[in-house]
Amino acid sequence: MTRLNNGEAENHIQNGDSEPNSNAEDATKSAKAKRKSDITLEDMYNTQYDLDEEDDDSDWEPFENHHVVEIAKWFCVNCTIANLDNFDYCNVCGEHKNSGILKHGFFASPISQEEGFETEVAERHKDSCLQTIVPDKSTAIGFDERMLLHEEVEMKSHPHPERPDRLRAIAASLATAGILPGRCYPILAREIKPEELQMVHSSENIEAVELTSHILSSYLTPDTYANQHSARAARLAAGLCADLASAIYSGSAKNGFALVRPPGHHAGVKHSMGFCLHNNAAIAACAAQVAGAKKVLIVDWDVHHGNGTQEIFEKNKSVLYISLHRHEGGKFYPGTGAADEVLCLCSCLWCSPSEFAPDFTIISAGFDAARGDPLGCCDVTPAGYAQMTEMCSALSGGKLLVILEGGYNLRSISSSATAVIKVLLGESPECNLDCVVPTKAGLRTVLEVLKVQTKYWPALEPNFSRLQSEWGSYAFHHAKKQKRKRRQAVPTWWKLGRKRLLYWVLCKQHRLQLKWC
Structure with missing residues (x-):
């Protein structure tokens, strides 16, 4: 395994190469301090909130001597949380251990195993869709199974949140709903050309990603993995986004959805980070401008700030980048995106996205702010994403490209993506904003x-x-009630780290077993 980052000093310490003990201790403390300051997405996935030094559970095991007790466990296909083998349902999301979500998407029953129930529901739903809705071939979808080959080879204590199953679950939902194939048409994938990448990224970024194709397992940052197929998957994702942008702007397609991975909005000019290799949205924006678009709007609703996209276009007045994200005073990954980060637009005085009058609109559609997502811990519903899509589709004459970014709960990501694509197909979102407090x-x-x-x-x-x-005078009475109810319903894993949660589950289930005995 190779790590392609600046962690040589830390690796040196871990290998025990430091000579005096005092120097080793100082170096170790320095490395720990660096790790604590450079929090990654994977760190957030493991521990939802900051932990004190003594609470660091990076090498945590439920028992001090893990050789004494072997715990049989399975990882939930929906949320990847570890569960004890003698329980059939995920302790966090309630998904059955033999869920059919990868076969039928979010239409599969979460409480039944694959055989039977969800198949019947899926077939019934599929038939009704095909009978009542006339196919609309104006919405294009970009997808290529070769992007599924990008995965973490060296599995650690749990599956990586950015995993191939994300695309499988969305594709299964679209197939079950009769959307693809059926109402949308796919576009053929091609690998992005080096000269197209150079419009966005430096040679340093391009070469670093390409180098991974010669290595079985590597890490561009501690949370950004790659295998020998990752560079090609990134080129395919970028190529699909570029071609979708060109097709939509030229009128060959009304709008489109890029079902791609690895994601891209954290990838900057010189660096890859945050699960991202190449910046798909930035590449699509450049492709739209090559096709003739004068002004491009990028709306990023991923729960994390798209620091890479912002960096790429910070001096470009022809691209307006708007990010909706959690910031938490800079404590939420990646720590950028404060309210006062209004860059070169201050000299332009465009008053709103509509006044900016874009020729083309791109949505960096991360679904990690969706209800149930283990990283975002927010509460956006599929109807909420559908409503935001409709608002964006009113801009640039409907020339809209939606590009998948984050989202790590399979039910949330597949139901939200399906709701967004239905809006692209012309359906109205089921959301009444008058009732939202x-x-x-x-x-x-x-x-x-x-x-x-x-x-x-x-x-x-x-x-x-x-x-x-x-x-x-605002009516906060109802809002406070809703907030109190949400607090009561907050999942345990929002309060605990993933590994602490497993410890809590083990203790709870051990007590239950003693009670049954």
Whole structure:
């Protein structure tokens, strides 16, 4: 296994090559401090919140002497949480250990094993779709099974969250719903050319990714893996996004969805990080401009800030990048994307995406803010994603490309992606915004962002003033009730790290077994 990053000093310490003991201790402390400051997406996946030094469970085992007791366990296909072998349902998401989600998508029963129930439901749903809806060939979908070959070879204590099953679950949902094949048409994949990559990335990034094709297992960053197929998968993903952008802008397709991986919005000019190798959205934006688009809008609703996309276009006034993400005062990965990061647009004074008047719109569609996602821990529903898609589709004359980014709960990602594609096909989202009441914390965050953004976007001033005036009299009574209910329903894994959760499960189930005895 090769690590293609700047971790030589840390590896040196781990290999025990330091000479004096004091120097080794100092180096170890320095390495720990560096690891704590350079938190990765995988770190967040393992421990949802920051842990103190003594609580570091990176090498955690449920018993001090793990040779004494061998614990048989299985990993949930839906959320990858480890479960004891004598239980058939995931302790976190409730998915059956023999779930058919990879065969029928989110239509499969979460509480029944694959045989029987979900097959009947899937067939019934598929038939009804085909009978009642006229096929619409104007929506294109980019997908290639060779992207499934990109996976982590060296499996650690649990499966990597960015795994091939993400695409399998979405594809299965679309097939079961009769959407693909049926209502959409696929486009053939091609590998992006080096000269196209050079419009976005430096030679350093391109060469580093290409080098992985000669290595069985490597890591560009501690959480960004690669195998010998990863570089090709990244080129295919980028090529599909570029071709979809060209086809949509030229009118060959009305709109499209890029069902691709590895994701891209963390990949910057020189670096790959955060599970991302090449920046698919940036490459698609450049392809649209080559096809004739003068101004491109990128809306990124992944729960993490797309630091790579922002870096690539920070001095480009023809591309407007808007990111909706968790920030948590810089504590949420990757730590960038504060409200005051309004870059070169301050000299342009475009007042809104509609006033920017884009010729082409791209959505960096991460579904890790969806309900049940183990990284995002947010609560966006499929109807919410559908509503946002409809809002974006009104821009640029409907020329819209949706590109898959993050999302790590298979039910959440497949149901959300299906809802988005239905909007692309012309269906109306099932969402009534009049019934939505924001929480006090949510409204406070919006006001804090608007306070900064109104300096550069004058058209936002009326909304800012209205919300300010309603702050004291806003109907928070219902919002507080909803917040209290959510707190009661917060999954245990939101409060605990994944490994701590397994310890909690083991203890709980051990007590139950003693009680039964």
